[in-house]
Amino acid sequence: MTTNASYMAIWKVVRTIPRGRVASYGQVARLAGLPKNARLVGVALGAGDRLKLPWHRVMNAQGRIALPPNSRGYREQSRLLREEGVIVTKGKVDLKRFGWKAGGESPLLD
């Protein structure tokens, strides 16, 4: 009951993150209806289809890449993000600017 259904819910949310925007693990977990499973989101991403999921748009609550610096994924993530116009500096992004506000659109930025 936990696994597959939860993963699907998570993937669904992740697929919803707009280009050039990022969301935190906790945020995704909440939107997926799994408030306490921020950690599971990471697992779900790893289990998902990296070619079909915008996994790179998910980072921790501090807007920081949650992968070991220098690791392949780390570089890949920053690359993909920059490719979408997201400014990544020292492995982190400004959530004030690129953070995704589900539902409510942000009239000022962007």
Added chain:
DNA sequence: GACATGACATAAC
């Protein structure tokens, strides 16, 4: 079934 892990979050120093 106890124990250790981890792509997390939040709060307090």
Added chain:
DNA sequence: CGTTATGCCATGT
């Protein structure tokens, strides 16, 4: 901006 401590919970040993 950094470190420490706690809470959480699915997974793997």
